Amino acid sequence: MNKKNLFYWSLYDFANSFVFINFLLYFSQWLVIDGGLSDFWYNAIFAISSVILLFSGPTLASFTDKFGGRKHFLKFSTFGTILGYGFATLLAYLNQPMIFIAICFLIGQYFYQLSFIFHNPMIEDVADINHRARASGICQFSNSLGQLMGLVLSLFFSKNRLASLLPSIIIFFLLSLPILIYFKEQQIRQAKLSIQSFSNGSKEFFRKLVIFFSVSVAVPVLVAFFFFNDALLTASNNYSIYMERVFSIPDMTKNIILMTILIMSALGGLTFGKIADRIGALKSIKIILITWIVLFPGLGLVKTIPGLIICSTMLGFTMGGMVAVVRAYLSQKLKKEEFGYGFSFYTLFERFSTFFGPLTWGGSIAIFGTSATSYRITMIFMTVYIVIGFLVIQFWKIKQRSTNLQTEQTSSMI
Incomplete structure (x- = not known):
């Protein structure tokens, strides 16, 4: 295990968590509750950015597989995130039209997702195959710790919902510099991406997609991840709004609940990283899914704030x-x-690559209204996607076969 690379890699996940948690918790509420953006269009921002990422992320990832340069593209996507989120915040402060604020937020959201297209595969330069579960757990610990520190930061800027956003962007920029400067890649960048090479790679998108999803043994877990993570991230994106609409929880209490969730999430990353090394990653995934099938209905049915905290802690x-x-x-x-x-598909599904979930959530609220009961029903319905994910893992198996994906990547980029 390369300890320096592990530190830089984990520090980046720590850094981006500041903007993630503050925009998720406070900017979401400002858009929907203060700014008047509908639940449907708020969730549509995530769906639209996911579609854009779907048609660009895998092509860029294929390019780095062949020609290297993951750190170079990470720099590009990091600065895109800072500019998009930064302008969205400034326009909100200046009370500019909502359409411009939403567009800037969409741009920032896209580049935020794109950064992980290149960050996650860097685990290859962090740890050998036998220690990647532990390295991944440490990185997730850093991610949750960063979100926790982001909430602590917001306590010092609690006068309004926009106050903590610019400080979180500045912290993200400063703490992202070590990986952008000092991280050591085994595969050095060998070629520059041109418009023609990107266009050629995009034209081969569907052919490469069919090949990969036909032969890779990782595909069942990826497809399952699409469904259960869709439900998980949709609930996360709307969680602060859910607590507001269902329990009328003040911002300070929301912070305490989210801090508890993040502390448990950090511990969960470390704990399951070690467990997966012992009993296997696939078995660990199934155990967690069964737990979620019970927890999501619990979140929708629980009537008291202590009950909400217990369910939220277990979920975290x-x-x-x-x-x-x-x-x-x-x-x-x-x-x-x-x-x-x-890994580009993992990133698509891990970070806001939500599609069915947001449309289901937004559509449900649009149909049934904004009452507490409507939000409870919508939360319970997310369990359907978790069950689908579990069934995919349980019954879909792909045997190891050779693949011509590398040949396809090479020819499409020339």
Whole structure:
């Protein structure tokens, strides 16, 4: 295990968590509650950015598999995140039209997602295959710790929901510099990406997609991850709004609940990282899914704030574990020639690659209204996607076969 690279890699996940948690908790409420953006269009921002990422992320990942340069593209996506989120915040402060604020937020959201297309595969330069579950757990611990510190930061800027956003962006920029400068890659950048090479790679998108999803043993977990993570992230994106609408919880109490969730998420990442090394990553994934099938209905049915805290704490512990274990599983199963390409789909599904969930959530609220009962029903309905994910893992198996994906990548980029 390369301890320096592990530190830089984990520090980046710590850094981006500041903007993640503050925009998720406070900017979401400002858009929907203060700014008047509908639940549907708020969730549509995540769906639209996911579609854009779907048609660009895998192509860029294929390019880095062949020609290297993951750190170079990480720099590009990091600065795109800072500019998009930064302008969205400034325009909100200046009370500019909501359409411009939403567009800037969408741009920042896209580049935020894109950064992990290149960050996650860097685990290849962090740890050998036998220690990746532990390295992934440490990184997830850093991610949750960063979100916790982001909430602590917000306590010093609690006068309004926009106050903590610019400080979080500045912290993200400063703490992202070490990986952008000092991280050591085994595969040095060998070629520059041109418009023609990107266009050629995009044209081969569907052919490469069919090849990968036909032969890679990692595909069942990726597909399952799409469904259960769709439900998980949709609930996370709307969680502060859910607590507001259902329990009328003040911002300070929300912070305490979210801090508890994040502490447990950090511990869950470390714990399940070690467990997965002993009993296997796939078995660990199934255990967590069964737990979620019970917890999501519990979140929808619980009537008291203490009950909400108990369910939320258990969910946080397993959330941290799931991120660590799935990332480790894929890093063990993906072949070198498909490493970045395969991880691009993990990134799509891990970070706001939500589609069905947000549309279901937004559509449900649009149909049934904004009453507490409507939000409870919508939360319970998210369990359907978790069950689908469990069934996919349980019954869909792909045997190890050779693949021509590397040849396809090379020809499409020339």
